[in-house]
Amino acid sequence: MLNVGVIIKLEPDFSEGNVSYNSDGTLNRAETKNILGPHSAIACNAAFYCKVKYGARISIGTMGPPIAESALKQAQVLTDAEELNLYSDRLFAGADTLATAEVLKNGVEKMFGADKMDIVFSGHRASDGETGQTGPQTAWKLGYTFLGNVMDFDIDLDRKVIVAKRLISLQGMDTIIEEIECPLPVFITIDPSYKSAFSTVSQRLGANKYSKQGRKKSENYAQFLKTYDSQKLDLDPKLVGLPGSPTIVYRVERIPRAKTNRKTAIIDPSNPDNLTPVVTKIIEIARGK
């Protein structure tokens, strides 16, 4: 049995109409809707692929306040997960990526009654001001091989190895795809370009069956939910929350508006005649005038 863990995050919904800002331009967290982060959702898809293709069982974990349960529920819809874990404690407040990784490491170690995990997925990064370090740091703490930017993978269950394709940027010059084989367990941050490829009839039928099951399970997600505080996770209070966070946020700078000399003209498209000058302009630009 392949044991797959997924680390997810509840994030503000930045899509139109759901996000709200304070007058100083910072995020109004109380007013903004929260959803399962888009990168977390992709990590869930990768785990679901393991369930359909390799019969994996899935455990999902998240660190956050009690409302983060809703992210776990959404993740269960996507993965048909057998287990949901919420790591929640006031002590965790103010955690930076390192302190978060400490919590997640202990969380992963407790998944499936402390059974060893074969793969742990996390999103590429979070969309609300995270720096993409949580994943690698958790991997390091767990002592798992870390594979970043994975866009495709195959698992050899007999040999217990994974063959993964990773997107690598060569100092911003070029992007190449690296294929890498390594023994399990691994910690994977999944690339945003990942798409599950169910290429056989059985896989498609399996995907249908499990997603239906996942939707059904999620209606009673509380049955699958385990909540851990710092004690239950056997955490050292010095290593979590603010005390465990070496990062100091000195000041947050607003990104200054770029100066432009653009002129805006609004064109009413209901009268096609108005479009002629636009087309003429585009042609002029295209000709390099």
Place this chain on the structure above:
Amino acid sequence: MEQFDVAIVGGGSAGLSALKKLSDLNKSAILIEAGDKIGTKNVSGGILYSKNDPTGRIFNVEDVFGEDFESSAPIERLIKKYYLHATSGNKIFTMDLTPLHEYKTNFGFSVLLNRLNPWFAERASESAEKQGGGIITGVHVSDIQWIENKTIVRTNELEDFQVKSIIAADGINSEVAEITSARSKFNPEEVYFGVKVIIKLPEKIIEERFHLDSSEGSAHLLAGDITLNHVGGGFLYTNRETLSLGAVYHYNSLLSNPVAPAQLVDELIKNPLVSEYIKDEVPTRGENDDLSKEDQLKVQLSVSKLIKTYNDLRYKYFSKNNGGLIESGRFNNTEEIKSRIDSIKQDLTEKYGTKFVNNYVELEYSAKLIPDGKRCVMKRPYYNNVLFIGDAAGRGIFIGPKIEGINVGIDDAVRASIAVSRSIEKNNFDSDYLGNYFQSMINESPYTRQMIKIDEGYLSLFLDLVKDISFSSANPGFEFGLRMMKNKRFRETALRLANILGYKRILPIIESERAYVKVPMQLADKLGKVVTSSYTPEIPALSERIAKLQYNDDTEPHITVNDKRSEFMKKLILLCPTKCYSLEGKDVMLQHEGCVECGTCSIGTRWRHPKGEKGIRYRYG
């Protein structure tokens, strides 16, 4: 290579019924549908019938999907009344043909296939999953090969797989039929062309206007000058909170007298009877000329939002239980909703110059070919271990005002399922064993009989219904014929003779411009009442209709024109319902992006359905 017992190609009502039935016979089957979701590719008029027939068993929708069909399925309205309107200018002569609708009928519901088929799919996949089968959407079957006794299915999206038999339910433009060469492509003589629009109208207004009880509906057929001199006619069916308004014409008649399909619908809309039926009070934005361009746009935006709120509230107010507005606690009572609607209306009128005018609201434009079973039913609906059902087999009943395809496909599906199930049990998929048996079962279907022979009972009933109409003043020739037909003995002999001659010989007489255009016009002229419309409907341009459709465009065209200079393809410039063809120099060129997959051009092209998930996505169907 993966192996399965049965693959069903196509998830329209026929294919879904086959999946349900086979699963209920404890057989495992997979259904492959090209559309991204079930229902997005299917179009009907449509009334779904449940029928009975003294001459043989009919397998009905409730036999396949459960006796709770009426109470659980997303059906629109139970059709209780059935009228034929003969039209000539603003004169209309109406005949009540309800007994024809009730003939051999258990029930007939108006349906929208993008609501009904997903419900079929839910039930079918529940049963299928218990047998290890199921539905796979977004996959397009591109080829079937027989290699060393193996049947291999090839798709654009998945790895090849092997099956023991195939049920082809892939519709009128069946690629499986072409791949297997089980039949040739339907020619224009054998098919009808259907074009339809869905019109929005509040639930309670429909009931009031058509004099209907809640959940009941009526069907209105139209013939006469609205046909623009084509063989066929118009239909208007009441749904729960929409109307299906469309027209069906013999393809040959469109070829000899080409007209843009949209115009055929427009002609219906312009008819005063129809325009009054579809009328609603529609808000239209006013002008704010005194404002700057920028401010005008801002105002337009807020007006749009306000109109949306107004429409939402109004449609709910006019629907059953006020659309849950009171239940949800948003309002305390009906008066409160009404006064909220009125106050928005007042705001819109006074502050923003919005006008509330008589017009109508179109939601979706669609088109599709329909098999005329009496001309194109497959004599041998199988090839090797492939059985053809529904539109794919050219099976449909098309007689006078009668269009039945959904119920026929369901009946076919049961017969195919029984045949395949028997083959699985004996592990014998030879065409002698499977195909012959299926053929014999299909031949037993009363529907098959109706495709080969005139249903004398139906025709007699029709003649009884029109016997009191004074044709003398309308058409002397018809009067003579009718008088003869009224005589029971003569009628029996005549019908027998007609059946001996066969459909082929008498069709040109029954299905003629005279029957569909001239006689109805004469009736309307002589006996009809003048109907006037209180407004002129603002009919959207074709480009606006297409803009409302949803597509997932493929970069590659799914259609290739055989001969760019043929006379046939030149006619398609006008006949393609979404104007995908145009003339460039001497060549007819295709722009596939607006294609609604109706199949009208298929006879002059290499015609394929788009790849999985690609192409048109109907929302009503």
